[in-house]
Amino acid sequence: DAGITQSPRHKVTETGTPVTLRCHQTENHRYMYWYRQDPGHGLRLIHYSYGVKDTDKGEVSDGYSVSRSKTEDFLLTLESATSSQTSVYFCAIRGDGRPQETQYFGPGTRLLVL
């Protein structure tokens, strides 16, 4: 998984509770991404980061926030979880080497919101 870990790997939570997912990389890559994966959809981008404290929204950012205080960690927070946020969440990283476009994925976090 290209030096990427995600925690927790599985989580069950209740509607309305805050949830934070962590992505940790050991590759010192500049770019990090959060995706969600749902049946019937391809991977959809939630937020991404292009450096420490530099983040931007993706296609499905509503209800999510992110933070990146260190190169190696990218946190995804669901401020108040809803059942529609039940999904599998993947973190990805991208370096500056060639090819620059290739993203490498972590093992995923399976989140169930009851």
Add this chain to the structure above:
Amino acid sequence: GESVGLHLPTLSVQEGDNSIINCAYSNSASDYFIWYKQESGKGPQFIIDIRSNMDKRQGQRVTVLLNKTVKHLSLQIAATQPGDSAVYFCAEIPGGSYIPTFGRGTSLIVHP
């Protein structure tokens, strides 16, 4: 995993057969393409890539073909093995962008 496989096209083959998985992409400005493999319960794994200035690229047991005229990408797996069973999906990346668009994928089932 099991939730990824739902609602996906499925290709069933016998061990030893060659497999061809197809992907139609949407953006004529895409100039870089990637195939990923995702096994049950795991994250997507890079298999092979191709740039738009190429029609074909070969790896170990895998070949990617690109037809820009009809915006079509295919992944060929030679001598398919049970360990190849997974969901395969393509990603397209427009020139100047580093944000991919991912296909929904095809579930490949290899029967021993």
